[in-house]
Amino acid sequence: MIDAALHSGRGLRPCVFEVFARRLPAGRRFGVVAGQGRLLDALADFRFDEDDLAWLARERVVSETTLEWLADYRFAGSITGYREGEVYVPGSPLLTVTGTFAEAVVLETLVLSTLNYDSAVASAAARMVAASDGRPLAEMGSRRTSEASAVAAARAAHIAGFDASSNLEAGRRWGVPTMGTAAHSFTLLHDSEEDAFRAQVETLGTGTTLLIDTFDVERGVETAVRVAGRELGAVRLDSGDLPSLVREVRAQLDSLGATGTRITVTSDLTEHTIAGLRGAPVDSFGVGTSVVTGSGAPAAGLVYKLVAHQAPEGGDWQPVAKTSPGKVSRGGTKRGERLIDGRGRAVAEHVIIDDTRDGRPDGGATGSGVGSEGEPSIRSLTVPLVTDGEADARWMGPEGVQLARAHCAAAVAELPAEAMRLGDGDPALPTVYK
Amino acid sequence: MIDAALHSGRGLRPCVFEVFARRLPAGRRFGVVAGQGRLLDALADFRFDEDDLAWLARERVVSETTLEWLADYRFAGSITGYREGEVYVPGSPLLTVTGTFAEAVVLETLVLSTLNYDSAVASAAARMVAASDGRPLAEMGSRRTSEASAVAAARAAHIAGFDASSNLEAGRRWGVPTMGTAAHSFTLLHDSEEDAFRAQVETLGTGTTLLIDTFDVERGVETAVRVAGRELGAVRLDSGDLPSLVREVRAQLDSLGATGTRITVTSDLTEHTIAGLRGAPVDSFGVGTSVVTGSGAPAAGLVYKLVAHQAPEGGDWQPVAKTSPGKVSRGGTKRGERLIDGRGRAVAEHVIIDDTRDGRPDGGATGSGVGSEGEPSIRSLTVPLVTDGEADARWMGPEGVQLARAHCAAAVAELPAEAMRLGDGDPALPTVYK
Known part of the structure; x- marks a missing residue:
């Protein structure tokens, strides 16, 4: 795809890709997005070395032009998105990746692998935490998922409120408390x-x-x-x-x-x-298989879609979307806001579509403050994660995990009580496109 | 656990651990075991370096005695088991790990993570291959499982009969044919x-x-x-x-x-x-989420149980098993044989329990040959994988993948026709303990 796009001259066109879920897994009221901290970490090392390029050349996977482009690859675009640990519903614009088509599309698998798995675990874990009535939970499922996923699972479960993990590498790498x-x-x-x-x-x-x-x-x-x-x-x-x-x-x-x-x-x-x-x-629970496999929903179903590109002559951004029946998407760059009622309860997810801009947040002009008591307010959900190739270090490493964990607890606490129902039903918040 | 066992003096007791499935996932007739090649690869690097030990010491995870033991760790025991790509049913003794308690139990998570995930993918993939009526299948699910699992998934699906994968790293690392x-x-x-x-x-x-x-x-x-x-x-x-x-x-x-x-x-x-x-x-199929998440059964449910240890004074091996209701296991070292009828059809899984021996195969004395035409025969299922710490290179790398793929095709072809039914039912082969 990159090969053909570089040859057609469209590969370097500025583009906006968006990560979102078309729907929640059956029976779920909300999701918890996780993996951003791991993604920023992986992004820093996302390069193609001589061995990679030699293999691609030998197997004739891509042309010489693309090999040269890959040799210089370094993501220099920007990513905005929901904070790790944030609650989401269908249509929440979880991540917005802005860059050339080629530099953004080459990240698709990395972005989705990381967020789909980690969010599947965090979403399941959040339900278990809610069901536990405040009693501590330990993640003990390393042996029920592949050996590298196990570390990610321990981390995601901790973000969603699990207290500890039996995975020592998660302790060493991400500061997750461990237990034997x-x-x-x-x-x-x-x-x-x-x-x-x-x-x-x-x-x-x-x-x-x-x-x-x-x-x-x-x-x-x-x-x-x-x-x-x-x-x-x-x-x-x-x-x-x-x-x-x-x-x-x-x-x-x-x-x-x-x-x-x-x-x-x-x-x-x-x-x-x-x-x-x-x-x-x-007094406490130890959970294995179900938390590391997303309790019936082992992938969060997040997709990575092209939603806008810049007109060939530069200038305006043009929204794009596929229109084939059954999988219609909404084009345009988006950001998320949560409507909070006067009692501090989340009541709706606002997805604001801006057809003309790239994916950068507008500095909170729409207000991230809390209204006066008794008044509805808006909580801004979209923050900068990577700006012109530079990742925001706040979200990374063990400190990022603790920030995400605290944020998740606050975001879940804000949800209406019926969001905690384990049985089938609608998403906890309606998605309103604006 | 290792800490306490080393202190009690029992940590160096010769032990036999076994990997098996108590049951197949709901609706399944058979499983395909995979991951052995990845496990042998990982085992070669399974050491504790200075950084590992420094972290364990700083966090006081284990005592000084155990730190010293870990510093010298290198698996010097033996592993026998089913070949990668082999068909299995409940009770099939998939892997037998013989070594001291400590050296064998420290591998538990690595062994189970690898085999549970890879077998979940291979087992699902084998059903898809059977359902495809000979038309080629490509694995395209990297984005629906964590980024490291994706490589394992592509490999396991290929072993079970998928033709290609969109995961380039699986091509480079394991020789899986790739497509874009x-x-x-x-x-x-x-x-x-x-x-x-x-x-x-x-x-x-x-x-x-x-x-x-x-x-x-x-x-x-x-x-x-x-x-x-x-x-x-x-x-x-x-x-x-x-x-x-x-x-x-x-x-x-x-x-x-x-x-x-x-x-x-x-x-x-x-x-x-x-x-x-x-x-x-x-003409062909591309499969994503369902194959990399085991199509409803994202972990194969394999367990790693102590089945025998040597008497304190050496000599005889003593079978052990837990007896609490609901999870009864069978003690003793085991090997597997498949009974094949005169028309080349598998008809039963024989699990031969040898209470007195360690986990080494007895050199095929029970016969791995094919009987004369029209006569039932026995196919021996247990082969050496690691002998006194030395892995058998045959099962490793891209060549191991191709051997496993060919073996899987033959093992599945041997099954009775009703094994291919997708609906609910019993395991394709009854498990007979001998």
């Missing part, structure tokens, strides 16, 4: 459950979490308290009918005097099973 | 569809594939043939009701004399929509 766990193999390694518990307590102290369901839960609890004493930190359950089982375990722990020992549950949890444990004496 | 495509943005970049088609044909020749549904399909076909002539290679449809639309497009192409122009379809295809195009004049 003992598996059934640890118990089976020892000659008895008691030996295993004793080994764990001796090394990690009585504050550790003992896994009590390798053989028989009732005996496991009894052994755990006998070995660690009433100061035992926690017990973990990874099987069984949790709503009834946790009550029994709680009663047994209390009867043994271990009233401060917490109960953590794992076992293929989803937002629905977490919600089913409302009211049960569970 | 023009998106709607390419058409919208130009001042008319005709200009876009002309640009593409001038650069890529008349053998190229023109995307005809940006505006109006009928006009798109007319323009495509006018610009490229009757020698136009192919047209691509990415929207609409495909079964009816492809017939109309075929008739229009034929009426314009472009009888040799092929039709390729994309548009959120799954194995079900591909099957729904049986009998329709489609």
Whole structure:
């Protein structure tokens, strides 16, 4: 595509691409966009080195003209978009990439891979956080997604409100708090459950979490308290009918005097099973497969579409969109605003289409301030991420993750209560094009 | 876990871990295991460098003893297992890892991440290949999974029978054949569809594939043939009701004399929509989201369980298994054999449990040969992958991918016809423990 565009003379035409979702996954009320921090990081290294070019030349993937263009490639355009951790609905203009056609289209796969996966995880994680009633959640799903995705998943889940992850690389690379766990193999390694518990307590102290369901839960609890004493930190359950089982375990722990020992549950949890444990004496959750695979929606369905280009003679920007039935898009450069009512509740997503401008935010002229109390106000959603090739360092690294996490909590808290319903229904906010 | 095991003195106990699936994803008749070649590659680099150790020390993740052990880590054990591309059913002993507890358990996440993701893709891809009735399939889903997973997905889909991928890195790294495509943005970049088609044909020749549904399909076909002539290679449809639309497009192409122009379809295809195009004049398929996300089963559900350890005094191997209700496992070292009937059809999966041995195959003593014609025979499924820390290079790199691809085709062809049913049902082969 780049090859043909460079040859036709259109490859260097200034263009605007937009990332948005046509719809939310079935049953979802809102999405949480994530991946921007990873994207900015990857963008800094997005070059084609000699090995890359030699392979492309040998395989005759592209022509000499394109090889030369790729050799000098460095994204020099601009990207604006929603902040990482922001809530979105269908049509939210999540990212706007402005540059020449070739320099922007070559990023399509990188942009979409990063945002689709990370947003799928963050969107699922946000529902689990809402269902947990404030009890802490740990991401433990590294083994259920590919090894590099696992790091991204831990990061995205943390942004959406998970407290910790079992993925140590996510701790090192992105500052995600990490935690360990003992598996059934640890118990089976020892000659008895008691030996295993004793080994764990001796090394990690009585504050550790003992896994009590390798053989028989009732005996496991009894052994755990006998070995660690009433100061035992926690017990973990990874099987069984949790709503009834946790009550029994709680009663047994209390009867043994271990009233401060917490109960953590794992076992293929989803937002629905977490919600089913409302009211049960569970102290924390460990979630694996469902969070790292987006809980039924493993890709967020974000697309990357050309929405405007500059007229050949320069000057005006011209909106473009495909018109074939079923996949109609809206052309034109867009930015997002959220309408907030007088009680601080989000009530609508405004998508402002500016047909004549490139993708730069207009400096907040439309107001990002909060109205006086009781008055509706507008929250501006679009911020600069990359300006003329320079990424804004605020959104990057472990600090970017913490900013995104705080922003996500605030954005979700602003949503109307019905947004937290887990069942089928409409998006939490109507999308209004302006 | 490793920390406590090293302290308890049990960390260096010889152990056998097994990878298997308790069940197949809902509606599946068989799985295709993939990822072994990537795993052997990753294993060669699986070390803890100074930066890793410094971070672990600074964050107090593990004790000094464990840091020293990690500093010297190099997997020196053995791995046997099913060949990459092999068919599997519940209980198939896909991988057997023999080593000390610590050296084998530290690989758990790497092994499972790799095999779970790659097998999810390969298993979905194999169903799509079966549904395609021999017409070629291209993997085009890089943007629907995280950027590193995308390379693994292209590789796994190719092993399961996809012909090509749009992921160039998969071409470079693993020898997967690659192909490009023009998106709607390419058409919208130009001042008319005709200009876009002309640009593409001038650069890529008349053998190229023109995307005809940006505006109006009928006009798109007319323009495509006018610009490229009757020698136009192919047209691509990415929207609409495909079964009816492809017939109309075929008739229009034929009426314009472009009888040799092929039709390729994309548009959120799954194995079900591909099957729904049986009998329709489609020449090839491009599949995105569904194949890279495992078509509803984004993780294969493989687990890594301790199944045996050596008695403290050395000598005999002791089978171990958890016994808590709902997740009972079978202890003991296992190998797999497939029972083939006299007509060359697979009829059962034999899982042979050897309680007393470690995980090494016994050199094929149980027979891997084919019986005389008309007689049932046994196909041995377990081969050496890593022996005393040395990986078998046969399974690695682009050559390993081609071996796996050929093996997958043969293993799938051996299955009974009902294994190809897309609807719900039992596994294609019963699992018989021996």
